[in-house]
Amino acid sequence: MIYDAIIIGGGACGLMCAAQAGLIGKKTLVLERNDKIGAKILISGGGRCNYTNIGNSPANFISENPDFLHGIFKQWTVDDTITFFEQYGIVGQEKTLGQLFPETNKAKDIVAVFSKILYETGQDIALNTLVKSVEKNDNGFVVTVENAKGESRYHAHKVVISSGGLPVQKLGASDFGIRLAKQFGLNVVGTAPALVPLTITGKDADWYSSLAGNSVFSKVSVAGMSFEENILFTHWGLSGPAILQISSYWIPGQEITIDLLPNFNLDNLIKQERQYGGKRLVSQLLNDYFSRKLVDALGKFLALDTKIASLSKADAKLIVDTIHRFKVKPAGDKGYDKAEVMRGGVSTEELHPKTLMSKKVEGLYFGGETVDITGWLGGYNFQWAWASGYAIAQDI
The missing domain is CATH 3.50.50.60 (FAD/NAD(P)-binding domain)
Structure with missing residues (x-):
């Protein structure tokens, strides 16, 4: 035939x-x-x-x-x-x-x-x-x-x-x-x-691994492209819909920016707290939006036990930058079997x-x-x- x-x-x-x-x-x-x-x-x-x-x-x-x-x-x-x-x-x-x-x-x-x-x-x-x-x-x-x-x-x-x-x-x-x-x-x-999880190695690997299972609605950006969906922390790096989407545009060596709180303006939230006296701690403010585990992990970068009223301009800027412009430089991806x-x-x-x-x-x-x-x-x-x-x- x-x-x-x-x-x-x-x-x-x-x-x-x-x-x-x-x-x-x-x-x-x-x-x-x-x-x-x-x-x-x-x-x-x-x-x-x-x-x-x-x-x-x-x-x-x-x-x-x-x-x-x-x-x-x-x-x-x-x-x-x-x-x-x-x-x-x-x-x-x-x-x-x-x-x-x-x-x-x-x-x-x-x-x-x-x-x-x-x-x-x-x-x-x-x-x-x-x-x-x-x-x-x-x-x-x-x-x-x-x-x-x-x-x-x-x-x-x-x-x-x-x-x-x-x-x-x-x-x-x-x-x-x-x-x-x-x-x-x-x-x-x-x-x-493409549409593949990204890996983190080196000195930051344990930090990501400790958050495995935590999912956060985020805005992930690289090279002019961005996606707003969940990211997922894993034992070897990052996954979740937003990471899979951005991976198709990511080139090895590039840095990815993650806005961990895209629907809020943390700078304004800090100002509002100060209007009411700023008695709460940084950790208490962040606990309103993130899991306790993620907030505790952010203690590596932020002074969580500081009262909001006591924050200097530099401290407040560090908090805002960390949450809205969290920088990640993946080591690579999980390859074709996970793509x-x-x-x-x-x-x-x-x-x-x-x-x-x-x-x-x-x-x-x-x-x-x-x-x-x-x-x-x-x-x-x-x-x-x-x-x-x-x-x-x-x-x-």
């Missing part, structure tokens, strides 16, 4: 591509190295799957050319995602910051939608299958694979690379898509872990902006995480996966 397309990778992009191709009468083969499709979907959002975001726009993505997204997102919008899943019984429930989850809170329900469509439209799936090579000839492509039965070859007019990036190796993550792009002479933007996604990938300059087909190799497509498109935390990467899968399907 010569397939209309062989889709390498049975994740979000690959499944949407196969489903949409099937719905318009195409015949595809999905090659997946895991023992089930949608492995990464199943663990996303703690098994609940934040499958899109109401506020999705190109501004929520990192890329050397974020404007590239306009052409894809015009073809497949957030409303299209919502309608698509609703047709198969998935009702969305909006949560914090526009995040949409299935009302059932079950990621497996999302995967079940694709299983149903692929079965009903007669698409083929090969699980536990490792792709060894992709070669192009005059008739299309030959894909050589290896599984328990040995080595096999499949033929197709077109090939879709939706094999994801490097995060979460236990789910079969690899740099296959990047290596294949280079094999065919495509430019690749340098890759790195949500990969930054970088196949350059958008190499792809047609409507179809995602390679400009250099006729019939070869790249979608999802393999491309230099990295979304924020909160359903954006899924929206890109669905949209890129749909766009490719229309052309294969």
Whole structure:
């Protein structure tokens, strides 16, 4: 059999591509190295799957050319995602910051939608299958694979690379898509872990470790970007939504600024305390806003047992600067196994902006995480996966 397309990778992009191709009468083969499709979907959002975001726009993505997204997102919008899943019984429930989850809170329900469509439209799936090579000839492509039965070859007019990036190796993550792009002479933007916890080492490591488990709503900033969400102290540094978000913009060596009290002006709070006599201690004021454990830890930097009325201008400024402009210089990040996604990938300059087909190799497509498109935390990467899968399907 010569397939209309062989889709390498049975994740979000690959499944949407196969489903949409099937719905318009195409015949595809999905090659997946895991023992089930949608492995990464199943663990996303703690098994609940934040499958899109109401506020999705190109501004929520990192890329050397974020404007590239306009052409894809015009073809497949957030409303299209919502309608698509609703047709198969998935009702969305909006949560914090526009995040949409299935009302059932079950990621497996999302995967079940694709299983149903692929079965009903007669698409083929090969699980536990490792792709060894992709070669192009005059008739299309030959894909050589290896599984328990040995080595096999499949033929197709077109090939879709939706094999994801490097995060979460236990789910079969690899740099296959990047290596294949280079094999065919495509430019690749340098890759790195993104949406990843940050590590602290050296003299401050014990201070962070002592606060492990403490979560604080904060504003985290680096290089002109900032996010307001929770940060989480850990035994090895910092995590939590705000840290994961900023990690996609952080470059090793940079200092991060954390406003630990973004919704209040501590300078004004100190002035108000003084108007009432300033009899309370610094620790008592801070205890109004932070856990006792965090306040005690801040004693490393601040004179907690000083009465507010007794604070000098320099002391008050130190308190304000420490709380509103807490400086952190991470040693590194927790790497691909703890990262949500990969930054970088196949350059958008190499792809047609409507179809995602390679400009250099006729019939070869790249979608999802393999491309230099990295979304924020909160359903954006899924929206890109669905949209890129749909766009490719229309052309294969």
